[in-house]
Amino acid sequence: MSHDYVAIVTSLNAAVLLVATIQYGALIRNAGRTFTEIFETRNARIIRVITDLRNQINPTDEELQLIKRPSFLRFLRKQWGFIVASGIYMSICFGILGSQIEILKWAGTANAKAEPAMAKNAFYTAVMAIVFLVAESAIVNLIALIRSARQSTQGNPFEGYTAEEIERVRQLAEAAGTTAIPQANSATQVPNNPTNAGS
Known part of the structure; x- marks a missing residue:
């Protein structure tokens, strides 16, 4: 151990x-x-149900389930990245602070011994802190990616369309760029979005 x-x-x-x-x-x-978004979304759903009740419209069971008071444990289950990062951050802080206190104590001691064990401990602590820091970023980003992928697969984006219509579009896509593009006929032609029908 040296002052440098x-x-x-x-x-x-x-x-x-x-x-x-x-x-x-x-x-x-x-x-x-x-x-904050969890509570704001819940309040918006409550207001929507109140409006429906005023208009003599009974809320569905799914709507009422979504209005259930969000618990802190449910929130934590959705924040695995935050929990993991918290543990890593605390480990980094305690490890570095403990090592740094020993280093400062050594630096403030007159005619202190070389203390090779302390130097080795300070080295490993610094290296592990850097590894944990990189791991934290990688883990948190991976969890965010998994959560985003799960959210993108929720729900049915093809609601209102038949399996035959979806398969017909896939066949057209497979044949794109070739000379054998199947032609849509009246029986298999993909209709407009049902929500826009009659407009």
Whole structure:
């Protein structure tokens, strides 16, 4: 252990803590927005049901299920990225702070011994903090990607269309760019969107 080594490790630890704090702060803001959106969506659904009741329209069971008061545990189940990042961030903070306290204590001791074990511990702590920091970013982004993929597959985008019509479009797409494009006839022609029919 030398004073030059102490300066290098201290600078590295400070940089890791800064980046980790910025990343974690962004996750906290994102989690807060998600929590706020949950309640805003619930309030909008309540208002919609009240409007329907005033118009003598009974709400469906699905609408009432969506209005159930959102619990904090349900919110946490949707925030796995935030939970994982919190654990990693705390591990980084405690590891670096513990190592840094020992380093500062050594630097403030007159005629301190070389302490190779302390130098090795400071090195491994800094390396692990960097690895955890990179892993946090990768894991959080992966979880966000999985959640986005799940949301994109929810619901039925082809509601109102038959399987034959969907298959007909797929056949046309497969034949695109070839000389054998099947022609749509009156029996298999894809109709306009039912929601626009009669407009």
